[in-house]
Amino acid sequence: MTDPRPALWLPYEQMKTAPPPLQAASTQGCRIALEDGRVLVDGIASWWTAVHGYNHPHIAAAVRDQLAAMPHVMLGGLVHAPALRLAERLGAITPGDLRHVFFAESGSVAVEVAMKMALQLWRNRGIAGRERFLAFSGGYHGDTLATMSVCDPEEGMHALFAGSLARQVIAPLPRDGEDRQRFDTMIGAYAHELAGVLVEPLVQGAGGMVFHPPEVLRRVRAAADRHGLPLIADEIFTGFGRTGTMFACEQAGIVPDIMTVSKALTGGTMALSAAIARRWVFEAFWSDDPAHALMHGPTYMGNPLACAAASASLDLFEREPRLEQAAAIGLALEAGLAPCRAMAGVVDVRVLGAIGVVQLAPPVDLAAIKAALVAAGVWVRPFRDILYLTPALTISEGELDALCGAVRRVVRARG
Ligand SMILES: *Cc1c(COP(=O)(O)O)cnc(C)c1O
Numbered sequence: 432m433t434d435p436r437p438a439l440w441l442p443y444e445q446m447k448t449a450p451p452p453l454q455a456a457s458t459q460g461c462r463i464a465l466e467d468g469r470v471l472v473d474g475i476a477s478w479w480t481a482v483h484g485y486n487h488p489h490i491a492a493a494v495r496d497q498l499a500a501m502p503h504v505m506l507g508g509l510v511h512a513p514a515l516r517l518a519e520r521l522g523a524i525t526p527g528d529l530r531h532v533f534f535a536e537s538g539s540v541a542v543e544v545a546m547k548m549a550l551q552l553w554r555n556r557g558i559a560g561r562e563r564f565l566a567f568s569g570g571y572h573g574d575t576l577a578t579m580s581v582c583d584p585e586e587g588m589h590a591l592f593a594g595s596l597a598r599q600v601i602a603p604l605p606r607d608g609e610d611r612q613r614f615d616t617m618i619g620a621y622a623h624e625l626a627g628v629l630v631e632p633l634v635q636g637a638g639g640m641v642f643h644p645p646e647v648l649r650r651v652r653a654a655a656d657r658h659g660l661p662l663i664a665d666e667i668f669t670g671f672g673r674t675g676t677m678f679a680c681e682q683a684g685i686v687p688d689i690m691t692v693s694k695a696l697t698g699g700t701m702a703l704s705a706a707i708a709r710r711w712v713f714e715a716f717w718s719d720d721p722a723h724a725l726m727h728g729p730t731y732m733g734n735p736l737a738c739a740a741a742s743a744s745l746d747l748f749e750r751e752p753r754l755e756q757a758a759a760i761g762l763a764l765e766a767g768l769a770p771c772r773a774m775a776g777v778v779d780v781r782v783l784g785a786i787g788v789v790q791l792a793p794p795v796d797l798a799a800i801k802a803a804l805v806a807a808g809v810w811v812r813p814f815r816d817i818l819y820l821t822p823a824l825t826i827s828e829g830e831l832d833a834l835c836g837a838v839r840r841v842v843r844a845r846g
Contacts, residue, residue: 450798453805458485461826463810471810474820474834479636481699482671483747484823490698493743497736506534506733513738520745521707524677527686531713533706533725534733538667538693539573541704542629544727545663545689546577548708549627552661552715555723561626565600565618565660571637572629572665581629583638600625604643605650615654622658627688629663632679633783636668640788640819642781645683652685661688661712667704671695672748672757672824675784688712698744703737756824760785760831764820767835774839775846778816787820787835789842800841807837818842 441452454466461484464470476482483490497513504511514534522530533548535541546564553561566572566581573579579589580596589596600621605614618628632648635641655662664687669679673695676682680690689712693704716725731737747753764787771789772780779790795816804811811820811834818841820834 450802460484460486461823461830469808471805471808472830472833472837474809474811474822474838476821476823477699478694479668479673479821480694480697482673482695482753482824483698483744483751484825485699487698487743487747489747490700490740490743493739494700494736497739501735503731503734503736505730507728511733511735513735513742514733517738517742517745520742521692521705524745525690525707526678526680528710529686529690529707530710531708533708533727534738535704535706535729536702536731536734536737537573538691538704539575539578540729541667541691541693541706542572542578542581542663542665543575544725545665545691545706546581546627546629547727548689548706548712548716548725549661549663551725552712553626555715555718555720560624563597563599563621563624564627564629565602565621565625566629567604567631567635568601569604569635569638569641570601570629570631571635572631586638604630604647605654606643606647611650614650618654618658618660622660625658625660627661627663628655629665632664632666632669632685632687633674633682634669634679634786637814639815640781640786640790640817642783648680648683649685652683652687655688663687663689663691665691667691667693671744672753673784673786673821675754675757675761677748677754696744697737697740698747700740700744701734701737702731703734703741751825753824757785760822760824760826761787763828763831764835767832768820768838770839771842774842777842777846785821785824789818789838791816791818791842791845796845800845803841803844804837807840809834809837811838 455463456466457464461473462470463473518532521532564581568583572581580599582589602614602617603610605611630651664680666678670692688709690707697703716723765782768780768787771777776792778792781788800813
C-alpha cells in the first residue's frame, strides 16, 4: 500500500481535508495547462508575479544565455554584470534617490533586510533604544518571524505565533478623523522607541486587497519625517505596474527611505527580491568602521540567472505598453465586475490599477467557490472573503471577459 501522506508539503492548507491539488503541466501566455488536459485562464498570475504572461520568449532567451555563461557565483567579494546592470536600472526607475540595491531571494527576506537596515542605521549613528517598528492593521509583509511581527496581529495566518514574535506597534492607517488621530497619537507616543515605519503603499494585498488613497500615504510619509523615522515602502505586491504606475509610491509623489520589491521583479520566472535604499540610508553604512557594514548576505543573493530575468522583464516594460495595458485592464475589470455590486452576498466591488476585487458577505464556502471557478475554466484563488483578479498585464480582452464572466456566474450562483 502506498502511503497516502504526500512527500510534497503545501502552503497555507490543511492537506488532510483539502481537495487534492490540481497538477500543472505547462504554461503559455495567460493559460495554465493541467496534466489531465484541461486548460485554465489564469486570473492571478501566480501570486501576481507573471506580469508579462507565462513563458515570455524574451525572458526565456535572457535566462538561457545567462545559464550558458554563468549560472551563479557568490556576491561576496565578486560582482558580475547581471547584478551591476540590474542595480543601476532599478535605481534609475525607482523614485527619487532610491539607488542602493541589496538583493535577496524572497519578498520576506527583502523586508527582513529593510528592517535590519533600519535597525542598524540607528546603531551606526550611535543611538540606542530604537528596536521597534510601526506598521499598520490589515498589513502583510511576509511569513518569516520578523516580517510576521509587522503583519496585522489578528491576521489568521500568523495569530498562532503571536507569543513568539517581537511586539511591534500596529496602528490604523491615517484615513480619516478618528484613525488619523489614533495614528498620530501612537506614532508620537512610541517614536522614541521606533526604528522605522513600514507600509504597503496604496494596496494592502494579502491582508485583504484593501485600497487607500494617495493622501493617506502622504500623511504616513509626513509623520515619519516629523519624527525622524525611516519609512519602508513594501512594494512587493504593488511594484511593476500593478496599481497603474510602475510603483505605487509615484501616485502619492513620495519617496520612501527603503523600498522592497520582489514578486513581479523577474516577470514571474525566478526567485529574486531587493531592498533599495536612499542615499542617506546607504551613507549611514558607508564609513571607515568595519562594524558599520550591513551584516547580511543571502547565499544566492544577486543570482545571475534571476538578475538576467529581471533585466529582461524591465526591457519589456520599456518596449511594450504595460502601464497602458494596466489601465485598460482596470477599465475592463470595472465594467466586468460592476454587475456583482447588485448581487446578493456581495459587500463591495473595487478596482485599482489592474486589481479587481469582489468582497463577499460571510459565510463564504471557499472550497465550493474554488471548485466552481475551476469548473468555469479559470484559475482564481479566493481567500477569506476576497475574490480577486490580478491577471498578467498582457492578458487579452477575450481572456479577461472569460475571467469576469466566470466570477459573475460563481458569485451569482452563490447568492
Ligand atoms: C508576497 C509579499 C511579501 C512576501 O514575499 P515572499 O516572496 O512570499 O516572501 C511581502 N510583502 C508583500 C506586500 C507581499 O505581497
